Amino acid sequence: MLIRIVGLVTIEHDGIPPQHLSSAQAQVAFTRLILERTTGTSRDQLADTVWPEGLPDTWASALRSVVSRVRAYVTSPLQKPGETPLIAQSGRYLLHLPDDAAVDLEAADMAVTEAKEAFAERAYAVAQQLAAGAVSNLRGSFLPAHEGEWVNGIRDRVDELRLTALELASLSASALRDDHHALRYADEAVRRSPLRESAYRCRMAAYAAVGNRADALRTYQRLREVLAEELGIDPAAETQAAYLELLQTPELPQPRDIAPGPGPQDSLDPHLLGAFDALLPPGR
Template structure:
Protein backbone atom coordinates (compact mmCIF):
# COMPACT_ATOMS: atom_id res chain seq x y z
CA UNK A 1 0.00 0.00 0.00
CA UNK A 2 1.31 3.45 -0.90
CA UNK A 3 -0.64 5.20 1.84
CA UNK A 4 -2.49 4.29 5.03
CA UNK A 5 -5.40 6.17 6.57
CA UNK A 6 -6.55 6.06 10.17
CA UNK A 7 -10.14 6.90 11.06
CA UNK A 8 -10.40 4.89 14.30
CA UNK A 9 -8.92 7.69 16.37
CA UNK A 10 -7.69 11.04 15.14
CA UNK A 11 -7.59 11.24 11.33
CA UNK A 12 -4.11 10.51 10.01
CA UNK A 13 -2.54 9.64 6.69
CA UNK A 14 0.92 8.14 6.29
CA UNK A 15 2.82 7.56 3.07
CA UNK A 16 4.61 4.30 2.31
CA UNK A 17 7.77 5.59 4.02
CA UNK A 18 5.67 6.28 7.18
CA UNK A 19 5.91 10.05 6.82
CA UNK A 20 2.69 11.84 7.81
CA UNK A 21 0.73 13.52 5.03
CA UNK A 22 -0.49 17.03 5.82
CA UNK A 23 -4.27 17.03 5.46
CA UNK A 24 -5.07 20.69 6.07
CA UNK A 25 -7.46 22.37 8.46
CA UNK A 26 -10.41 20.91 10.34
CA UNK A 27 -13.18 21.29 7.75
CA UNK A 28 -10.99 19.98 4.96
CA UNK A 29 -10.16 16.95 7.11
CA UNK A 30 -13.89 16.35 7.62
CA UNK A 31 -14.34 16.22 3.85
CA UNK A 32 -11.58 13.63 3.55
CA UNK A 33 -12.95 11.52 6.41
CA UNK A 34 -16.40 11.42 4.80
CA UNK A 35 -14.96 10.34 1.45
CA UNK A 36 -12.78 7.68 3.12
CA UNK A 37 -15.80 6.18 4.87
CA UNK A 38 -17.31 5.92 1.38
CA UNK A 39 -14.03 4.76 -0.18
CA UNK A 40 -14.30 4.33 -3.97
CA UNK A 41 -17.97 5.36 -3.93
CA UNK A 42 -19.23 8.62 -5.36
CA UNK A 43 -20.66 11.21 -2.98
CA UNK A 44 -22.70 13.94 -4.66
CA UNK A 45 -21.67 17.55 -4.11
CA UNK A 46 -24.90 18.49 -2.32
CA UNK A 47 -24.75 15.32 -0.21
CA UNK A 48 -21.14 16.02 0.72
CA UNK A 49 -22.00 19.60 1.71
CA UNK A 50 -24.88 18.35 3.89
CA UNK A 51 -22.60 15.84 5.59
CA UNK A 52 -20.01 18.52 6.32
CA UNK A 53 -22.27 21.42 7.36
CA UNK A 54 -25.67 19.88 8.05
CA UNK A 55 -28.95 21.33 6.79
CA UNK A 56 -27.64 24.88 6.52
CA UNK A 57 -24.44 24.93 4.44
CA UNK A 58 -22.80 28.35 4.02
CA UNK A 59 -23.17 30.41 0.83
CA UNK A 60 -20.77 29.17 -1.79
CA UNK A 61 -20.46 25.74 -0.18
CA UNK A 62 -19.84 24.04 -3.54
CA UNK A 63 -16.96 26.38 -4.34
CA UNK A 64 -15.51 25.86 -0.89
CA UNK A 65 -15.70 22.10 -1.36
CA UNK A 66 -13.90 22.36 -4.70
CA UNK A 67 -11.12 24.29 -2.96
CA UNK A 68 -10.83 21.70 -0.20
CA UNK A 69 -10.78 18.84 -2.68
CA UNK A 70 -8.15 20.52 -4.83
CA UNK A 71 -5.86 20.86 -1.81
CA UNK A 72 -6.49 17.26 -0.78
CA UNK A 73 -5.72 16.11 -4.31
CA UNK A 74 -2.37 17.93 -4.20
CA UNK A 75 -1.53 16.45 -0.80
CA UNK A 76 -2.54 12.86 -1.55
CA UNK A 77 -1.60 12.36 -5.21
CA UNK A 78 2.16 12.01 -4.53
CA UNK A 79 1.33 9.10 -2.19
CA UNK A 80 -0.72 7.37 -4.88
CA UNK A 81 -4.20 8.25 -3.62
CA UNK A 82 -6.57 9.86 -6.11
CA UNK A 83 -9.25 12.36 -5.16
CA UNK A 84 -11.53 12.15 -8.17
CA UNK A 85 -14.10 14.53 -9.62
CA UNK A 86 -16.75 12.29 -11.14
CA UNK A 87 -19.82 13.05 -13.22
CA UNK A 88 -22.15 12.93 -10.22
CA UNK A 89 -19.82 13.98 -7.41
CA UNK A 90 -16.52 13.13 -5.72
CA UNK A 91 -14.71 10.02 -4.56
CA UNK A 92 -11.42 8.90 -3.07
CA UNK A 93 -9.98 6.02 -5.10
CA UNK A 94 -8.07 3.91 -2.60
CA UNK A 95 -7.38 0.32 -1.59
CA UNK A 96 -9.92 -0.24 1.20
CA UNK A 97 -7.33 -2.28 3.11
CA UNK A 98 -5.40 0.97 3.56
CA UNK A 99 -8.28 2.47 5.60
CA UNK A 100 -8.44 1.10 9.14
CA UNK A 101 -12.24 1.35 9.42
CA UNK A 102 -12.74 -0.86 6.38
CA UNK A 103 -10.04 -3.26 7.54
CA UNK A 104 -11.72 -3.48 10.95
CA UNK A 105 -15.06 -4.34 9.37
CA UNK A 106 -13.50 -6.90 7.04
CA UNK A 107 -11.71 -8.68 9.91
CA UNK A 108 -14.88 -8.79 12.03
CA UNK A 109 -16.93 -10.19 9.15
CA UNK A 110 -14.25 -12.80 8.50
CA UNK A 111 -14.21 -13.81 12.18
CA UNK A 112 -17.97 -14.31 12.18
CA UNK A 113 -17.75 -16.46 9.06
CA UNK A 114 -15.17 -18.85 10.47
CA UNK A 115 -17.27 -19.57 13.57
CA UNK A 116 -16.23 -19.96 17.20
CA UNK A 117 -12.63 -20.97 17.76
CA UNK A 118 -9.09 -19.66 18.06
CA UNK A 119 -8.89 -18.33 14.46
CA UNK A 120 -11.93 -16.12 15.12
CA UNK A 121 -10.40 -14.91 18.39
CA UNK A 122 -7.20 -13.94 16.56
CA UNK A 123 -9.12 -12.07 13.87
CA UNK A 124 -11.13 -10.13 16.47
CA UNK A 125 -7.94 -9.30 18.38
CA UNK A 126 -6.40 -7.97 15.17
CA UNK A 127 -9.51 -5.91 14.44
CA UNK A 128 -9.64 -4.36 17.91
CA UNK A 129 -5.95 -3.47 17.86
CA UNK A 130 -6.71 -1.02 15.05
CA UNK A 131 -8.52 1.30 17.47
CA UNK A 132 -6.63 4.25 18.99
CA UNK A 133 -9.57 6.19 20.44
CA UNK A 134 -12.99 7.38 19.33
CA UNK A 135 -13.60 7.21 15.60
CA UNK A 136 -12.99 10.52 13.79
CA UNK A 137 -11.72 12.01 17.07
CA UNK A 138 -11.52 15.85 17.04
CA UNK A 139 -13.62 16.07 13.86
CA UNK A 140 -16.97 17.83 14.16
CA UNK A 141 -19.40 17.38 11.28
CA UNK A 142 -23.07 16.32 11.60
CA UNK A 143 -22.76 13.11 9.59
CA UNK A 144 -19.50 12.06 11.23
CA UNK A 145 -20.90 12.75 14.69
CA UNK A 146 -23.83 10.44 14.01
CA UNK A 147 -21.65 7.78 12.41
CA UNK A 148 -19.24 7.91 15.37
CA UNK A 149 -21.96 6.44 17.59
CA UNK A 150 -22.70 3.68 15.06
CA UNK A 151 -19.05 2.71 14.74
CA UNK A 152 -18.61 2.80 18.53
CA UNK A 153 -21.45 0.29 18.79
CA UNK A 154 -19.71 -1.92 16.21
CA UNK A 155 -16.61 -1.81 18.38
CA UNK A 156 -18.54 -2.77 21.50
CA UNK A 157 -20.27 -5.67 19.75
CA UNK A 158 -16.88 -6.88 18.55
CA UNK A 159 -15.52 -6.68 22.09
CA UNK A 160 -18.48 -8.71 23.30
CA UNK A 161 -18.05 -11.29 20.53
CA UNK A 162 -14.42 -11.64 21.56
CA UNK A 163 -15.38 -11.93 25.24
CA UNK A 164 -17.92 -14.61 24.40
CA UNK A 165 -15.29 -16.66 22.61
CA UNK A 166 -12.93 -16.17 25.53
CA UNK A 167 -15.51 -17.31 28.05
CA UNK A 168 -16.13 -20.45 26.03
CA UNK A 169 -12.41 -21.17 26.20
CA UNK A 170 -12.19 -20.69 29.96
CA UNK A 171 -10.46 -17.30 29.91
CA UNK A 172 -12.75 -15.73 32.51
CA UNK A 173 -9.93 -14.50 34.77
CA UNK A 174 -8.17 -12.86 31.83
CA UNK A 175 -11.39 -11.19 30.67
CA UNK A 176 -12.64 -9.95 34.05
CA UNK A 177 -10.75 -6.58 34.12
CA UNK A 178 -11.81 -5.77 30.54
CA UNK A 179 -15.45 -6.66 31.18
CA UNK A 180 -15.48 -4.62 34.39
CA UNK A 181 -14.16 -1.58 32.53
CA UNK A 182 -16.71 -2.01 29.75
CA UNK A 183 -19.48 -2.38 32.34
CA UNK A 184 -18.63 1.06 33.75
CA UNK A 185 -18.98 2.60 30.28
CA UNK A 186 -22.09 0.63 29.23
CA UNK A 187 -24.09 -0.08 32.41
CA UNK A 188 -27.33 -1.01 30.61
CA UNK A 189 -25.92 -3.46 28.08
CA UNK A 190 -27.48 -6.76 29.14
CA UNK A 191 -25.19 -8.97 27.10
CA UNK A 192 -22.16 -7.29 28.64
CA UNK A 193 -23.52 -7.55 32.17
CA UNK A 194 -24.31 -11.23 31.57
CA UNK A 195 -20.74 -11.87 30.46
CA UNK A 196 -19.40 -10.02 33.51
CA UNK A 197 -21.68 -12.01 35.83
CA UNK A 198 -20.45 -15.26 34.32
CA UNK A 199 -16.78 -14.23 34.57
CA UNK A 200 -17.26 -13.18 38.20
CA UNK A 201 -19.01 -16.44 39.04
CA UNK A 202 -16.32 -18.56 37.42
CA UNK A 203 -13.66 -16.59 39.32
CA UNK A 204 -15.38 -17.53 42.58
CA UNK A 205 -17.22 -14.24 43.11
CA UNK A 206 -20.82 -15.43 43.23
CA UNK A 207 -21.99 -12.57 45.49
CA UNK A 208 -20.50 -9.93 43.17
CA UNK A 209 -22.17 -11.59 40.18
CA UNK A 210 -25.54 -11.37 41.90
CA UNK A 211 -24.90 -7.73 42.82
CA UNK A 212 -24.24 -6.95 39.14
CA UNK A 213 -27.59 -8.47 38.20
CA UNK A 214 -29.39 -6.44 40.87
CA UNK A 215 -27.74 -3.24 39.63
CA UNK A 216 -28.84 -4.04 36.09
CA UNK A 217 -32.40 -4.87 37.18
CA UNK A 218 -32.78 -1.62 39.13
CA UNK A 219 -31.23 0.50 36.36
CA UNK A 220 -33.50 -0.95 33.68
CA UNK A 221 -36.55 -0.41 35.87
CA UNK A 222 -35.62 3.21 36.54
CA UNK A 223 -34.62 4.06 32.96
CA UNK A 224 -37.17 2.09 30.93
CA UNK A 225 -39.63 0.45 33.31
CA UNK A 226 -38.64 -3.05 32.14
CA UNK A 227 -37.10 -6.16 33.63
CA UNK A 228 -33.93 -7.81 32.29
CA UNK A 229 -34.46 -10.08 29.30
CA UNK A 230 -35.37 -13.72 30.03
CA UNK A 231 -31.86 -15.00 29.29
CA UNK A 232 -30.41 -12.61 31.87
CA UNK A 233 -32.98 -13.79 34.40
CA UNK A 234 -32.13 -17.42 33.61
CA UNK A 235 -28.42 -16.73 34.16
CA UNK A 236 -29.26 -15.06 37.48
CA UNK A 237 -31.22 -18.11 38.63
CA UNK A 238 -28.44 -20.45 37.45
CA UNK A 239 -25.90 -18.50 39.51
CA UNK A 240 -28.19 -18.58 42.54
CA UNK A 241 -28.33 -22.37 42.43
CA UNK A 242 -24.66 -22.77 41.40
CA UNK A 243 -25.67 -24.63 38.24
CA UNK A 244 -22.74 -26.85 37.14
CA UNK A 245 -23.54 -25.99 33.51
CA UNK A 246 -22.03 -22.54 34.16
CA UNK A 247 -18.51 -23.92 34.54
CA UNK A 248 -15.96 -23.37 31.80
CA UNK A 249 -15.89 -27.09 30.99
CA UNK A 250 -19.63 -27.13 30.36
CA UNK A 251 -19.29 -24.12 28.08
CA UNK A 252 -16.64 -25.92 26.05
CA UNK A 253 -18.96 -28.91 25.60
CA UNK A 254 -21.66 -26.63 24.16
CA UNK A 255 -19.37 -24.46 22.03
CA UNK A 256 -21.68 -24.75 19.04
CA UNK A 257 -24.37 -22.74 20.80
CA UNK A 258 -24.41 -19.05 21.73
CA UNK A 259 -25.67 -19.19 25.33
CA UNK A 260 -24.32 -15.81 26.44
CA UNK A 261 -25.43 -13.55 23.55
CA UNK A 262 -28.50 -11.87 24.92
CA UNK A 263 -29.82 -8.35 25.38
CA UNK A 264 -31.69 -5.65 23.54
CA UNK A 265 -29.45 -4.66 20.60
Protein backbone atom coordinates in the same frame (compact mmCIF):
# COMPACT_ATOMS: atom_id res chain seq x y z
CA MET B 1 -1.14 1.69 3.07
CA LEU B 2 -3.31 2.00 6.20
CA ILE B 3 -5.87 4.78 6.44
CA ARG B 4 -7.13 5.64 9.91
CA ILE B 5 -10.40 7.52 10.22
CA VAL B 6 -11.18 6.55 13.84
CA GLY B 7 -9.16 8.71 16.18
CA LEU B 8 -6.48 10.80 14.51
CA VAL B 9 -7.09 10.88 10.75
CA THR B 10 -3.88 9.63 9.12
CA ILE B 11 -2.41 7.81 6.17
CA GLU B 12 0.36 5.36 7.06
CA HIS B 13 2.89 3.94 4.62
CA ASP B 14 5.56 1.38 5.49
CA GLY B 15 8.78 3.12 6.46
CA ILE B 16 7.25 6.61 6.26
CA PRO B 17 5.99 8.69 9.21
CA PRO B 18 2.16 8.93 9.32
CA GLN B 19 0.65 11.80 7.37
CA HIS B 20 -1.88 13.76 9.43
CA LEU B 21 -4.79 15.80 8.12
CA SER B 22 -5.26 18.76 10.46
CA SER B 23 -8.21 20.65 8.92
CA ALA B 24 -11.53 19.55 10.45
CA GLN B 25 -13.40 20.30 7.23
CA ALA B 26 -10.89 18.38 5.14
CA GLN B 27 -11.06 15.47 7.62
CA VAL B 28 -14.81 15.01 7.29
CA ALA B 29 -14.68 15.39 3.50
CA PHE B 30 -11.81 12.90 3.25
CA THR B 31 -13.61 10.41 5.50
CA ARG B 32 -16.82 10.47 3.49
CA LEU B 33 -14.90 10.16 0.23
CA ILE B 34 -13.04 7.15 1.67
CA LEU B 35 -16.15 5.33 2.86
CA GLU B 36 -18.10 6.06 -0.34
CA ARG B 37 -15.25 5.54 -2.79
CA THR B 38 -17.04 2.69 -4.58
CA THR B 39 -19.98 4.82 -5.71
CA GLY B 40 -18.56 8.29 -5.28
CA THR B 41 -20.02 11.27 -3.41
CA SER B 42 -22.02 14.04 -5.03
CA ARG B 43 -20.95 17.64 -4.64
CA ASP B 44 -24.14 18.50 -2.74
CA GLN B 45 -23.75 15.55 -0.36
CA LEU B 46 -20.17 16.50 0.39
CA ALA B 47 -21.11 20.13 0.99
CA ASP B 48 -23.94 19.15 3.37
CA THR B 49 -21.48 16.95 5.28
CA VAL B 50 -18.87 19.70 5.61
CA TRP B 51 -21.45 22.37 6.59
CA PRO B 52 -24.30 20.46 8.30
CA GLU B 53 -25.82 23.61 9.84
CA GLY B 54 -26.25 25.37 6.51
CA LEU B 55 -24.19 26.17 3.45
CA PRO B 56 -22.19 29.41 3.33
CA ASP B 57 -23.00 31.89 0.57
CA THR B 58 -19.82 31.01 -1.29
CA TRP B 59 -20.05 27.28 -0.58
CA ALA B 60 -19.15 26.19 -4.11
CA SER B 61 -15.75 27.89 -4.05
CA ALA B 62 -15.26 26.95 -0.39
CA LEU B 63 -15.93 23.29 -1.24
CA ARG B 64 -13.40 23.44 -4.06
CA SER B 65 -10.86 24.66 -1.52
CA VAL B 66 -11.66 21.77 0.86
CA VAL B 67 -11.44 19.25 -1.98
CA SER B 68 -8.12 20.75 -3.05
CA ARG B 69 -6.76 20.11 0.47
CA VAL B 70 -7.95 16.52 0.34
CA ARG B 71 -6.51 16.07 -3.16
CA ALA B 72 -3.12 17.35 -2.03
CA TYR B 73 -3.28 15.04 1.00
CA VAL B 74 -3.97 11.87 -0.98
CA THR B 75 -1.74 12.61 -3.97
CA SER B 76 1.61 10.85 -3.75
CA PRO B 77 4.76 12.77 -4.71
CA LEU B 78 5.65 9.76 -6.86
CA GLN B 79 2.68 10.36 -9.15
CA LYS B 80 3.14 12.15 -12.44
CA PRO B 81 2.24 15.86 -12.67
CA GLY B 82 -1.51 16.24 -13.02
CA GLU B 83 -2.25 12.72 -11.78
CA THR B 84 -4.42 12.42 -8.68
CA PRO B 85 -6.49 9.66 -7.08
CA LEU B 86 -9.31 12.17 -6.40
CA ILE B 87 -11.25 13.17 -9.50
CA ALA B 88 -14.52 14.92 -10.29
CA GLN B 89 -16.78 13.08 -12.71
CA SER B 90 -20.42 13.74 -13.65
CA GLY B 91 -21.04 15.85 -10.57
CA ARG B 92 -19.49 13.30 -8.21
CA TYR B 93 -16.13 13.02 -6.51
CA LEU B 94 -14.39 9.67 -6.86
CA LEU B 95 -11.42 8.63 -4.75
CA HIS B 96 -9.30 5.74 -6.03
CA LEU B 97 -7.08 3.91 -3.55
CA PRO B 98 -4.23 1.48 -4.24
CA ASP B 99 -5.12 -2.21 -4.15
CA ASP B 100 -3.12 -2.70 -0.95
CA ALA B 101 -4.90 0.11 0.94
CA ALA B 102 -6.80 -0.77 4.12
CA VAL B 103 -9.19 1.39 6.16
CA ASP B 104 -9.30 0.85 9.92
CA LEU B 105 -13.12 0.91 10.20
CA GLU B 106 -13.57 -1.50 7.31
CA ALA B 107 -10.87 -3.82 8.66
CA ALA B 108 -12.57 -3.82 12.07
CA ASP B 109 -15.95 -4.58 10.50
CA MET B 110 -14.50 -7.57 8.64
CA ALA B 111 -12.66 -8.80 11.74
CA VAL B 112 -15.87 -8.73 13.81
CA THR B 113 -17.73 -10.70 11.14
CA GLU B 114 -14.98 -13.32 11.11
CA ALA B 115 -14.84 -13.35 14.92
CA LYS B 116 -18.58 -14.10 15.09
CA GLU B 117 -18.09 -17.04 12.75
CA ALA B 118 -15.11 -18.34 14.73
CA PHE B 119 -17.05 -18.00 17.99
CA ALA B 120 -20.01 -19.91 16.55
CA GLU B 121 -17.60 -22.68 15.56
CA ARG B 122 -16.12 -22.69 19.10
CA ALA B 123 -12.73 -21.53 17.82
CA TYR B 124 -12.51 -19.20 20.79
CA ALA B 125 -8.82 -18.33 20.54
CA VAL B 126 -9.28 -17.22 16.94
CA ALA B 127 -12.41 -15.26 17.85
CA GLN B 128 -10.64 -13.48 20.68
CA GLN B 129 -7.69 -12.53 18.50
CA LEU B 130 -9.94 -11.14 15.76
CA ALA B 131 -12.20 -9.26 18.15
CA ALA B 132 -9.26 -7.80 20.06
CA GLY B 133 -7.78 -6.61 16.77
CA ALA B 134 -11.06 -4.89 15.92
CA VAL B 135 -11.10 -3.19 19.33
CA SER B 136 -7.57 -1.94 18.71
CA ASN B 137 -8.57 -0.49 15.33
CA LEU B 138 -11.51 1.34 16.92
CA ARG B 139 -9.68 3.18 19.69
CA GLY B 140 -10.37 6.89 19.74
CA SER B 141 -13.35 9.02 18.73
CA PHE B 142 -14.77 9.40 15.26
CA LEU B 143 -14.35 13.00 14.01
CA PRO B 144 -14.85 14.55 17.48
CA ALA B 145 -14.62 18.10 16.07
CA HIS B 146 -17.55 17.59 13.70
CA GLU B 147 -21.30 16.97 13.95
CA GLY B 148 -24.07 16.40 11.46
CA GLU B 149 -26.42 13.65 10.29
CA TRP B 150 -23.83 11.72 8.27
CA VAL B 151 -21.09 11.98 10.89
CA ASN B 152 -23.46 10.99 13.70
CA GLY B 153 -24.64 7.98 11.71
CA ILE B 154 -21.09 6.72 11.19
CA ARG B 155 -20.25 7.49 14.80
CA ASP B 156 -23.15 5.28 15.94
CA ARG B 157 -21.87 2.54 13.62
CA VAL B 158 -18.38 2.82 15.12
CA ASP B 159 -19.75 2.71 18.68
CA GLU B 160 -21.91 -0.36 18.01
CA LEU B 161 -19.09 -2.17 16.23
CA ARG B 162 -16.71 -1.42 19.10
CA LEU B 163 -19.17 -2.74 21.68
CA THR B 164 -19.77 -5.92 19.67
CA ALA B 165 -16.01 -6.45 19.39
CA LEU B 166 -15.55 -5.93 23.14
CA GLU B 167 -18.29 -8.43 23.95
CA LEU B 168 -16.92 -11.01 21.52
CA ALA B 169 -13.42 -10.59 22.94
CA SER B 170 -14.77 -10.94 26.48
CA LEU B 171 -16.90 -14.04 25.85
CA SER B 172 -14.12 -15.71 23.87
CA ALA B 173 -11.71 -15.06 26.73
CA SER B 174 -14.28 -16.46 29.18
CA ALA B 175 -14.54 -19.65 27.15
CA LEU B 176 -10.74 -19.90 27.34
CA ARG B 177 -10.84 -19.26 31.13
CA ASP B 178 -8.78 -16.09 30.55
CA ASP B 179 -10.36 -14.12 33.39
CA HIS B 180 -8.09 -11.07 33.06
CA HIS B 181 -9.05 -10.27 29.47
CA ALA B 182 -12.63 -11.47 29.91
CA LEU B 183 -13.23 -8.95 32.70
CA ARG B 184 -11.18 -6.22 31.06
CA TYR B 185 -13.23 -6.26 27.86
CA ALA B 186 -16.55 -6.72 29.67
CA ASP B 187 -15.83 -3.84 32.03
CA GLU B 188 -15.00 -1.55 29.11
CA ALA B 189 -18.23 -2.53 27.36
CA VAL B 190 -20.26 -1.76 30.49
CA ARG B 191 -18.42 1.53 30.98
CA ARG B 192 -19.11 2.61 27.40
CA SER B 193 -22.76 1.53 27.46
CA PRO B 194 -24.06 1.35 31.06
CA LEU B 195 -27.56 0.19 30.01
CA ARG B 196 -26.46 -2.54 27.59
CA GLU B 197 -27.59 -5.90 28.98
CA SER B 198 -25.32 -7.98 26.75
CA ALA B 199 -22.30 -6.21 28.25
CA TYR B 200 -23.43 -7.19 31.75
CA ARG B 201 -23.98 -10.76 30.58
CA CYS B 202 -20.37 -10.78 29.41
CA ARG B 203 -19.27 -9.68 32.87
CA MET B 204 -21.41 -12.43 34.43
CA ALA B 205 -19.82 -14.99 32.11
CA ALA B 206 -16.34 -13.73 32.96
CA TYR B 207 -16.90 -14.22 36.68
CA ALA B 208 -18.66 -17.56 36.19
CA ALA B 209 -15.78 -18.87 34.07
CA VAL B 210 -13.40 -18.70 37.04
CA GLY B 211 -15.89 -19.93 39.63
CA ASN B 212 -16.71 -16.52 41.13
CA ARG B 213 -20.47 -16.95 41.38
CA ALA B 214 -20.85 -14.22 44.03
CA ASP B 215 -19.59 -11.45 41.74
CA ALA B 216 -21.51 -12.90 38.80
CA LEU B 217 -24.72 -12.64 40.85
CA ARG B 218 -23.79 -9.14 42.04
CA THR B 219 -23.36 -8.10 38.41
CA TYR B 220 -26.92 -9.18 37.68
CA GLN B 221 -28.25 -7.32 40.72
CA ARG B 222 -26.40 -4.17 39.65
CA LEU B 223 -27.89 -4.43 36.16
CA ARG B 224 -31.35 -4.93 37.65
CA GLU B 225 -30.94 -1.77 39.76
CA VAL B 226 -29.65 0.31 36.85
CA LEU B 227 -32.46 -0.74 34.53
CA ALA B 228 -35.09 -0.09 37.20
CA GLU B 229 -33.70 3.36 38.04
CA GLU B 230 -33.01 4.55 34.51
CA LEU B 231 -35.68 2.82 32.40
CA GLY B 232 -38.20 1.33 34.82
CA ILE B 233 -37.83 -2.16 33.34
CA ASP B 234 -36.56 -5.59 34.38
CA PRO B 235 -33.69 -7.47 32.69
CA ALA B 236 -34.54 -9.40 29.53
CA ALA B 237 -35.54 -13.05 29.66
CA GLU B 238 -32.12 -14.28 28.48
CA THR B 239 -30.38 -12.32 31.24
CA GLN B 240 -32.78 -13.70 33.83
CA ALA B 241 -32.16 -17.22 32.50
CA ALA B 242 -28.42 -16.77 32.99
CA TYR B 243 -29.05 -15.51 36.52
CA LEU B 244 -31.32 -18.44 37.41
CA GLU B 245 -28.76 -20.87 36.02
CA LEU B 246 -26.14 -19.36 38.32
CA LEU B 247 -28.47 -19.75 41.30
CA GLN B 248 -29.16 -23.39 40.46
CA THR B 249 -25.53 -24.33 39.87
CA PRO B 250 -24.21 -25.92 43.07
CA GLU B 251 -20.57 -25.44 42.20
CA LEU B 252 -19.05 -23.45 39.39
CA PRO B 253 -15.86 -24.57 37.60
CA GLN B 254 -12.68 -23.76 39.44
CA PRO B 255 -9.97 -21.70 37.75
CA ARG B 256 -7.71 -23.75 35.51
CA ASP B 257 -5.19 -23.16 32.79
CA ILE B 258 -6.19 -23.78 29.19
CA ALA B 259 -3.64 -23.27 26.49
CA PRO B 260 -5.19 -21.02 23.82
CA GLY B 261 -5.35 -22.56 20.40
CA PRO B 262 -7.25 -22.39 17.14
CA GLY B 263 -9.38 -25.44 17.83
CA PRO B 264 -12.54 -25.83 19.92
CA GLN B 265 -12.24 -25.25 23.66
CA ASP B 266 -14.46 -26.20 26.59
CA SER B 267 -17.42 -23.83 26.67
CA LEU B 268 -19.27 -22.13 29.50
CA ASP B 269 -22.80 -22.85 30.51
CA PRO B 270 -25.05 -22.50 27.44
CA HIS B 271 -27.26 -19.93 29.18
CA LEU B 272 -24.28 -17.59 29.49
CA LEU B 273 -22.71 -18.09 26.09
CA GLY B 274 -26.07 -18.67 24.43
CA ALA B 275 -27.20 -15.22 25.55
CA PHE B 276 -24.87 -13.86 22.90
CA ASP B 277 -26.58 -15.75 20.05
CA ALA B 278 -28.31 -12.65 18.75
CA LEU B 279 -24.96 -11.24 17.68
CA LEU B 280 -23.87 -14.35 15.80
CA PRO B 281 -24.35 -14.80 12.04
CA PRO B 282 -27.82 -15.85 10.84
CA GLY B 283 -28.30 -19.57 10.77
CA ARG B 284 -25.73 -20.28 13.49
